[in-house]
Amino acid sequence: MDDRYFEDWKVGERLETGARTLSEAEIVRFAREYDPQPFHLDPEAAKRSPFGRLVASGWQTTALTMRLIVESGIFGRRGGIGLGVDELRWLKPVYPGDTLRVVSEVESMRASPEKPSGICRFRLMTLNQDDVLVMTHVAIVLVPRRPAGSGA
């Protein structure tokens, strides 16, 4: 997918990304920089937390989901501009060694004739290696419309 325009998407279209494994070192490194809570930082302290063991920051799950989406090339080489997110839910913990992948489905699309971009709402499902849904959210993305005269 080189260039991908608003006109190339359709409601209900489903795509799946590749997968990535999150190591304990990556979880701790992210936590030190962005979410320094005991259950993300230290396996010993995490044992005494409600999780019972080390878990990834939910924000690292969102960031890794983004990476998988970008790597998949779903949005073409110019990228997608995120306007926002609705209904993000962290459903299950992500543990060291978990392998995540993302399934994306176009929920709705709208465009105004006079605007150079349309808005797509993508329902994103992040799953682990056991096909358990660990996170869902709706990404609201600005997608450029096909320039006039650039062919079908």
Next chain:
Amino acid sequence: MDDRYFEDWKVGERLETGARTLSEAEIVRFAREYDPQPFHLDPEAAKRSPFGRLVASGWQTTALTMRLIVESGIFGRRGGIGLGVDELRWLKPVYPGDTLRVVSEVESMRASPEKPSGICRFRLMTLNQDDVLVMTHVAIVLVPRRPAGSGA
């Protein structure tokens, strides 16, 4: 704030975090790992993007917002467990050198008598050094109730 329980919060309570500056190097490092799109990775390519210059990944803004919240001690030393996020909106770009801070307001609270935790919805406003709102979201957080017999 050492231990902070559900009973210690009230609707409308407003708190403000400290501030942090995001460098170009931090923006590029985050983008390489989690959001490798041209306008987050490379100042030259970013000039040709809709932003016209390098901007931080929106997911880095969420992560930095989390860091400011954790550092502020708002949730006490045991941390807060995020269940999800509603209505996240990236309102303005975040540029290298921008200094962000967060204002938090309790939007609503609910608890069931038989459950050990309540649920608070916090409206979070992330502002830059010019007091411009760059991001807003509602964080849905599980907050432990005060254990019976632990005093007022």
